[in-house]
Amino acid sequence: MRRTLRVCVFTALFLVAVASRKVEAQPGKASDIGSPGEPAAAMHDEARKLPVLVMLIGGGARFRKIHLNVGDGGAEPRTFDTGAYFDFSWHLLVRPMSQRSPRAAIQAIVLQLDGGSGIGLEVEPTGTGISLQTNTWRLLGQFGYLYPIDRLQLGGLVGVGGDVLSISPNSVLPSSRIVYVRLGPAVAYDIVPSFFGFRADFGVRVPFFVGGLEDAFGNDSSGFGLDATATFDGRLKAGFTYAFRLMWEYYRLRFAGSNMNVPAMGDGGNGNDHAITLQFLLGWSL
Secondary structure, eight states: OHHHHHHHHHHHHHHHHHHHHHHHHSTTOTTOTTSTTHHHHHHHHHHTTSOSEEEEEEEEEEEEEEEEEESGGGOEEEEEEEEEEEEEEEEEEEOTTTTTOSOHHHHTEEEEEEEEEEEEEEEOOTTTOOOEEEEEEEEEEEEEEEEEETTEEEEEEEEEEEEEEEEOSOSSOOOEEEEEEEEEEEEEEEEETTTEEEEEEEEEEEEEEEETHHHHHOSEEEEEEEEEEEEEEEEOTTSEEEEEEEEEEEEEEEEESOOSSSOOSSSSEEEEEEEEEEEEEEEEEO
């Protein structure tokens, strides 16, 4: 009996020792430091290096030109060109789950807010010889998904934005507010991890409100817009972050009929509104 018990105990201890060695040899275990499991842990740490919060503020040069053909058959051209002006800009990006989950599919969720303004501008509409006080504001809030694959991030964003143009009373162009829905893809790549990267965004804009323009040029309006942004950015381990951005925005607008409730500046017409912005932003990331 004792001999049998000793054999059983010895066998059990031997099996436990063998099982322990197999567990330690499995990759990815926390106890296997310096073993084949280490690359998996390193990959996990690398995935968690995506910042939770990026806050940037700065400014640059913005160019905006609005050209409309209004009146009967669009025979009357009207042009509003701001030339170059200083544009105050800001950018906020949040990855709410970046540090809460090890799964890349969860870390990919992003919230983004972009805005800009130009205050106290002096603009002279083409052919008028008069100078108008002009202010501009714009804001775009988006929800998106940028899935990390090594140095690459792939996905897209969807959101709602607004573009306000406030002009002194004139006979060329009224003050306006364009409110739109935006949808488009985005791709980012870390050329030098953390220190220098590139991101490209493309979007389609669908205006659902063109206040001011519709009142002036007709009782029915339609349009669509496009945009593209190229960003070169980077951040230091301490958190200092920078970005250089080139942005292009375009709207194609159409008006029909006449608004009987508001004195119309022209019955129907069509035109375009496009802008180019160069920005340099500085800030912090966490």
